[in-house]
Amino acid sequence: MDMIAYPIGDSLYLNITNRCPNRCSFCIRQFGDAIEGYNLWLEKEPTTKEIIEAIGDPSGYREVVFCGYGEPLMRLQVVIDVARYLKRNYPNVPVRINTNGLGNLIYGEDITPQFKGLVDVVSISLNAENAEKYQELCNSDYGEDAYYSVLEFARKCKNYVPRVILTVVDVPGIDVEKCRRIAEELGVDFRVRHYEDEDGEKN
Numbered sequence: 001m002d003m004i005a006y007p008i009g010d011s012l013y014l015n016i017t018n019r020c021p022n023r024c025s026f027c028i029r030q031f032g033d034a035i036e037g038y039n040l041w042l043e044k045e046p047t048t049k050e051i052i053e054a055i056g057d058p059s060g061y062r063e064v065v066f067c068g069y070g071e072p073l074m075r076l077q078v079v080i081d082v083a084r085y086l087k088r089n090y091p092n093v094p095v096r097i098n099t100n101g102l103g104n105l106i107y108g109e110d111i112t113p114q115f116k117g118l119v120d121v122v123s124i125s126l127n128a129e130n131a132e133k134y135q136e137l138c139n140s141d142y143g144e145d146a147y148y149s150v151l152e153f154a155r156k157c158k159n160y161v162p163r164v165i166l167t168v169v170d171v172p173g174i175d176v177e178k179c180r181r182i183a184e185e186l187g188v189d190f191r192v193r194h195y196e197d198e199d200g201e202k203n
Contacts, residue, residue: 003015010061014072016070058086064094066083083118087117097123112161115160122161127169127174165191170192
């Protein structure tokens with residue numbers, strides 16, 4: 001049976017797709033199917049109804065996080081529909097999206113207004129201090145344009161989401177301090193994800 005909802009610590013994570021336009025060299029996808037013992041490879045993408053059923057009652061969790069084996073915003077409408085369900089039924093449980101920040105490139109338009117009132121935190125993988133290094137690490141379908149789209153996505157998310165975080169993985173060759181300054185210039189939070197933390201988003 002596919003693993004749709006899986007707890008890590010006091011957060012509940014939602015695994016809704018295998019698809020992603022990036023092939024990051026450090027991504028857990030490159031090394032296996034499992035995160036913290038959970039096999040997250042989906043045989044089929046779950047429906048909105050199946051995701052809601054898998055969530056059950058999330059009120060015992062600190063947050064619900066869209067973060068699985070693929071890029072959750074590949075299924076934007078599902079994310080919005082599930083987030084709306086959560087806000088309507090469990091308004092005290094924060095909703096977070098972990099994303100590569102390429103949603104606007106994927107859809108060819110600014111999707112960030114759809115997050116207003118539904119998403120509390122967006123955590124965006126910046127991954128590098130410039131476009132060339134980003135493409136070396138992330139092998140994006142969009143080439144170096146991806147990097148600039150990530151920055152613009154973070155800037156636009158600030159208009160609709162209470163907390164925006166840029167993250168980097170501490171792999172060799174990344175200038176973490178330059179990445180930190182980029183986050184400061186954008187006026188968003190910054191986190192370093194450790195290479196050995198598969199989930200990479202523990203707070």
